[in-house]
Amino acid sequence: MKLIKANAADGRVIAGGQSLVAAMNFRLARPDVLIDLNGVKELDFIEETPGELVIGAMTRHAAFHKPVCDGPLGRLLSKVVPNIAHYPIRNRGTFGGSLCHADPASEWCVVAATLDATMKIGSAEGDREVPAADFFRGSFTTAVEPGEILVAIRLPKLDAGWGTGFYEYSRRKGDFALAMALTALRVEGGAISAARVGLGGVADHGKRMADLEAALVGKPATAETFAEVGKLASTLVSPYGDIHGSAEYRRDLTATVVARALAEAADEATA
Amino acid sequence: MTETRDITLDVNGKRHALSVEPRKNLADALRDDCGLTGTHVGCEHGVCGACTVLVDGRAVRSCLMFAVQAEGTAIETVEGLASEDGELHPLQQAFWDKHGLQCGFCTPGFLMLAVGALRENPEMTDVEIRELVSSNLCRCTGYQNILTAVRAAADVMRAGTNG
Incomplete structure (x- = not known):
């Protein structure tokens, strides 16, 4: 030191x-x-x-x-x-x-x-x-x-009731991600009772997204909910565009990675 | 910076006493100072994998570490794979048999990558091998024959010969 x-x-x-x-x-x-x-x-x-x-x-x-x-x-x-x-x-x-x-x-x-x-x-x-x-x-x-x-x-730690999901997209395996989402959900009686959502690759640094978490709680753990929250996510980020993908493409990707990571977390939480 | 440091590197079980600049990367020290030119230098920023060697048994990029950092470790390079009498390592034999190389520039890196990974997990699945092989770049083969060679070698090595 x-x-x-x-x-x-x-x-x-x-x-x-x-x-x-x-x-x-x-x-x-x-x-x-x-x-x-x-x-x-x-x-x-x-x-x-x-x-x-x-x-x-x-x-x-x-x-x-x-x-x-x-x-x-x-x-x-x-x-x-x-x-x-x-x-x-x-x-x-x-x-x-x-x-x-x-x-x-x-x-x-x-x-x-x-x-x-x-x-x-x-x-x-x-x-x-x-x-x-x-x-x-x-x-x-x-x-x-x-x-x-x-x-x-x-x-x-996350206790046993949580299910987690992670989905990342890059043009080639191992490249820097164009967009990634990390999710954790608790599901009770088919409804989401607690949620964690974070995004990477689409902002200046990795971020927890409290607005997305609030939008999930109380909603049914269904593909419709995940698509809707994915769409919301794409409106909350301002990614930059570069040779690997335009800003618009990264916003679209954000919706997809969020929806897929949420589906994975819900599957795990209800397994 | 021109000052040098005296270090000893253990490469393939042999000790090499060197005097190197602290800034010299391990790949260059192996080639220039140890005379072991089997380790190739391609991109020099960790992407191509031509310089992959084993440090304490683990496959790493020798362009992304300094020679002085390797003192006190056991380094293995492609020169250490074949036995003293010239019998090829099962991976080398499989690359030959399955045409896992064309120009050969990337081959030492692929061999050391696969040696390290198979030592950690001898039971690698085809999917795991495919993912592993994506670590390094080959511009000739199209990878298919490298996958076939690693699969074949893994089966031979698991059957209990050397490796």
Whole structure:
């Protein structure tokens, strides 16, 4: 931590390096000093408490290929992880590095935002905790200040009544997502009693969508509801257009990924 | 930056003492400093997979890590696959038999990718192999023969020969 503080001005912390080293190879990033966290084994852990999953920042993506805990949260994380790049990248890239890089199309950022994760940020001065709602500040921008690192992520567990869904679309498997939706639903007597919805790839960073959650609660868990809420989602986002897809195309995709992720969550919740 | 660091890399069970710039990536160190040119450098940003090697048994892009980060790990490259007497690894044999290569530039990366994945999961399904093979780029074969080769090798390796 002293080393990180001393190099706060011109140093960069390197986690898995799967984005940073690529940027350095392009000479887009030219840090004077790199501080490597790969030797810090204390940051590579997964701990389970009764209510939370605590993930060390240096936990590799590949750790989630199989469920890391019982219940909906472990299943959800293992559903999400195959969408992250490709196998060799998942062997090296880290959960915490992905959150700190804060790519708009990062799957873990959508998970953290939608499930209200709490980030533990450390520095030579000590630790502080930041909720996901305050952590993501914009594209590639987070609450982690120079001289600080992300230490761990606390994810609240979902109890057995929740079903979860995740749907992402990219032009080629492993590419950056054009749109993705993460959902969690509780269904009682055919009606939705609680909902979580998050979107990625269609805004400056992964976001929890409270308006969509409010629109779901009390409605029947049917394809009509999911299509309607998907359509609502497409009106709430302002994606940018680029060579991979126009803004209009991404808005249309938003409706589809939301509806599909909701259908998956409802299936799981009522199974 | 011209200062260098003295490191020792364990590659295919042999120790290589090197003096490298901290900025040098592992792929370049393997090729330039260890003389192991089987690991190929294609895109240099993690997309093509030609530089895939095993670090502590796991398939990773050697262009996306620095040589100094690999000190203290066990590195495996394509040169370590065949046995000392020249007998090919089942994956190499299958790529030959099933025409899993044409120009051969991508082949070392595909071999190391598949070695690492099959070591982790010897029971890979065809769907899993298809997904795995999407990790690397091949511009010649159209992938079909690579899939066939990995499938064939997985079956041979599971039947209990080497690997």
